[in-house]
Amino acid sequence: xxxxxxxxxxxxxxxxxxxxxxxxxxxxxxxxxxxxxxxxxxxxxxxxxxxxxxxxxxxxxxxxxxxxxxxxxxxxxxxxxxxxxxxxxxxxxxxxxxxxxxxxxxxxxxxxxxxxxxxxxxxxxxxxxxxxxxxxxxxxxxxxxxxxxxxxxxxxxxxxxxxxxxxxxxxxxxxxxxxxxxxxxxxxxxxxxxxxxxxxxxxxxxxxxxxxxxxxxxxxxxxxxxxxxxxxxxxxxxxxxxxxxxxxxxxxxxxxxxxxxxxxxxxxxxxxxxxxxxxxxxxxxxxxxxxxxxxxxxxxxxxxxxxxxxxxxxxxxxxxxxxxxxxxxxxxxxxxxxxxxxxxxxxxxxxxxxxxxxxxxxxxxxxxxxxxxxxxxxxxxxxxxxxxxxxxxxxxxxxxxxxxxxxxxxxxxxxxxxxxxxxxxxxxxxxxxxxxxxxxxxxxxxxxxxxxxxxxxxxxxxxxxxxxxxxxxxxxxxxxxxxxxxxxxxxxxxxxxxxxxxxxxxxxxxxxxxxxxxxxxxxxxxxxxxxxxxxxxxxxxxxxxxxxxxxxxxxxxxxxxxxxxxxxxxxxxxxxxxxxxxxxxxxxxxxxxxxxxxxxxxxxxxxxxxxxxxxxxxxxxxxxxxxxxxxxxxxxxxxxxxxxxxxxxxxxxxxxxxxxxxxxxxxxxxxxxxxxxxxxxxxxxxxxxxxxxxxxxxxxxxxxxxxxxxxxxxxxxxxxxxxxx
Numbered sequence: 094x095x096x097x098x099x100x101x102x103x104x105x106x107x108x109x110x111x112x113x114x115x116x117x118x119x120x121x122x123x124x125x126x127x128x129x130x131x132x133x134x135x136x137x138x139x140x141x142x143x144x145x146x147x148x149x150x151x152x153x154x155x156x157x158x159x160x161x162x163x164x165x166x167x168x169x170x171x172x173x174x175x176x177x178x179x180x181x182x183x184x185x186x187x188x189x190x191x192x193x194x195x196x197x198x199x200x201x202x203x204x205x206x207x208x209x210x211x212x213x214x215x216x217x218x219x220x221x222x223x224x225x226x227x228x229x230x231x232x233x234x235x236x237x238x239x240x241x242x243x244x245x246x247x248x249x250x251x252x253x254x255x256x257x258x259x260x261x262x263x264x265x266x267x268x269x270x271x272x273x274x275x276x277x278x279x280x281x282x283x284x285x286x287x288x289x290x291x292x293x294x295x296x297x298x299x300x301x302x303x304x305x306x307x308x309x310x311x312x313x314x315x316x317x318x319x320x321x322x323x324x325x326x327x328x329x330x331x332x333x334x335x336x337x338x339x340x341x342x343x344x345x346x347x348x349x350x351x352x353x354x355x356x357x358x359x360x361x362x363x364x365x366x367x368x369x370x371x372x373x374x375x376x377x378x379x380x381x382x383x384x385x386x387x388x389x390x391x392x393x394x395x396x397x398x399x400x401x402x403x404x405x406x407x408x409x410x411x412x413x414x415x416x417x418x419x420x421x422x423x424x425x426x427x428x429x430x431x432x433x434x435x436x437x438x439x440x441x442x443x444x445x446x447x448x449x450x451x452x453x454x455x456x457x458x459x460x461x462x463x464x465x466x467x468x469x470x471x472x473x474x475x476x477x478x479x480x481x482x483x484x485x486x487x488x489x490x491x492x493x494x495x496x497x498x499x500x501x502x503x504x505x506x507x508x509x510x511x512x513x514x515x516x517x518x519x520x521x522x523x524x525x526x527x528x529x530x531x532x533x534x535x536x537x538x539x540x541x542x543x544x545x546x547x548x549x550x551x552x553x554x555x556x557x558x559x560x561x562x563x564x565x566x567x568x569x570x571x572x573x574x575x576x577x578x579x580x581x582x583x584x585x586x587x588x589x590x591x592x593x594x595x596x597x598x599x600x601x602x603x604x605x606x607x608x609x610x611x612x613x614x615x616x617x618x619x620x621x622x623x624x625x626x627x628x629x630x631x632x633x634x635x636x637x638x639x640x641x642x643x644x645x646x647x648x649x650x651x652x653x654x655x656x657x658x659x660x661x662x663x664x665x666x667x668x669x670x671x672x673x674x675x676x677x678x679x680x681x682x683x684x685x686x687x688x689x690x691x692x693x694x695x696x697x698x699x700x701x702x703x704x705x706x707x708x709x710x711x712x713x714x715x716x717x718x719x720x721x722x723x724x725x726x727x728x729x730x731x732x733x734x735x736x737x738x739x740x741x742x743x744x745x746x747x748x749x750x751x752x753x754x755x756x757x758x759x760x761x762x763x764x765x766x767x768x769x770x771x772x773x774x775x776x777x778x779x780x781x782x783x784x785x786x787x788x789x790x791x792x793x794x795x796x797x798x799x800x801x802x803x804x805x806x807x808x809x810x811x812x813x814x815x816x817x818x
Contacts, residue, residue, distance in 0.1 A: 166232025226449025
């Protein structure tokens, strides 16, 4: 989203008109009758609206004061409600409201724990309702999760994605959606708005670029997380991407009506990104006039604009490019979401009505100890151990009396554009000092002078070097000083970590060096992997960042995070940035060269043994289900989590298929010396490929190979079985 459009998340009307006043403005309309079916209520509401009110409903503030209707406002919330932060989501002249901040979406994905991610999203949903109820701030349509796939590590917004695999990202997006929307069968806690549909993974030229690929990749890869979040998670709000697909801008692409709505059953809010309507004329050059552009968006199903749309829509009406009836049909989706949020119902019908109004005895939820504990758990689970030669980690009191912490990111928690303002932060340095206690000496160097840092390292028992990127490039909009950095509107030009030179200087002075890669995306840190004995990777933004890092460094938590994107060993392994055809060698699905770190990779302080792979039934019917079980034994001396991953390969497929593809996973805790049976379910329908001639998924008869492992390139057990005709 364009930064200059951030003000759309503010509840403007509520500053002057209270919610009770609006709700009591008129009584006796049929749309207020909670006993009527939803579609009847919507029909009645639209029947009372003027044309001007209908056009107003195409904004992100469809409030109708005359009818006592409070509209659904948008807020940002990729990893915590944002009513502050670097993006200025607090709004003009409004005070910042601090809110709980979890790790970036990439970090949430690295937990490989959808149940925990759902719990984090539920906490965010609660705080969103709370801020709306107590402070009359924000709204209840949350722009999250990001269901885009990080197909290329050069993508500037990689941090916003759960990863490169469609099944993993779809599972996490579904979990986050469920958490935001709550578990009440009738009323949502908040509404989850997916973004950005579709194939939005380049920033350079995004306002007018086209992502080009065939329908098979659309069905099997790019659209999968959106479809899963809609059909399995119940999402009914979505934002379109700036780019086009095969030359047709997403804001007007027929796939919105014919696939998203007709096939997937989506019938809620379908909004543009900020400025996307204008882009149809100025960047895509799809239309000569704004009225034509507005008509095309309305025809495609758009019912909320993040743009200056009113005059173009009114002009389109005057020119008979669209009809009032078409607007009526589109805005029904807006009111379906409002009904699911209980915004047309009295408080006694809304299970969440007390949040922020009558349930304030415990104080603001972002100050609750249990909320802090949840953030710490999520951050613990997100940390990935990339190397641990000679078990240098975890640190022990006898070998870490004198610790030096070095690096430009060591004494800060770097927030990204879509972050809110956390109520507190624990930096890595603070977390390490607290955990080390008075028995150890902890010194610090920012690392601006490598010679000074090396001198400190030479005197220390262990040197901890924290390097990586800053998620906003520590600069203003559209500015990044380093070629390896990126963010919204800027793709990366290099995968080389410039700060690796600092790592080299410190290691030359002290061979007992631990490197913490605090990153939003992969780097080609080949030298660090070859020479440094211990490497951790952690994402940005968590308010508990320092405590969680200390938990892992000192062994209070056994790391089990897993990478969600391939770390290539060289930028030369990647096809051109704008090549969206994955088959040319992108992601673990099609990459043939050996990467630096594989998709799904992550180590532990303990070891696990896999045995006794069992599959039932022995042959799979095309419409059947498979149960895959394996025994996992913790063969080390520490309790720990293992992430069991199920991949499928198609050795004799009649069409080109991925090398292998993730089809199941489970993060499970196993005590030292104990065994646990892990069971994964595999529906045959998930094995199909998209047939463009049959326009359907086809499950091929013949052999498939089931692979159980600890990562995509660490397969422990495999079994071949047959799919029956």
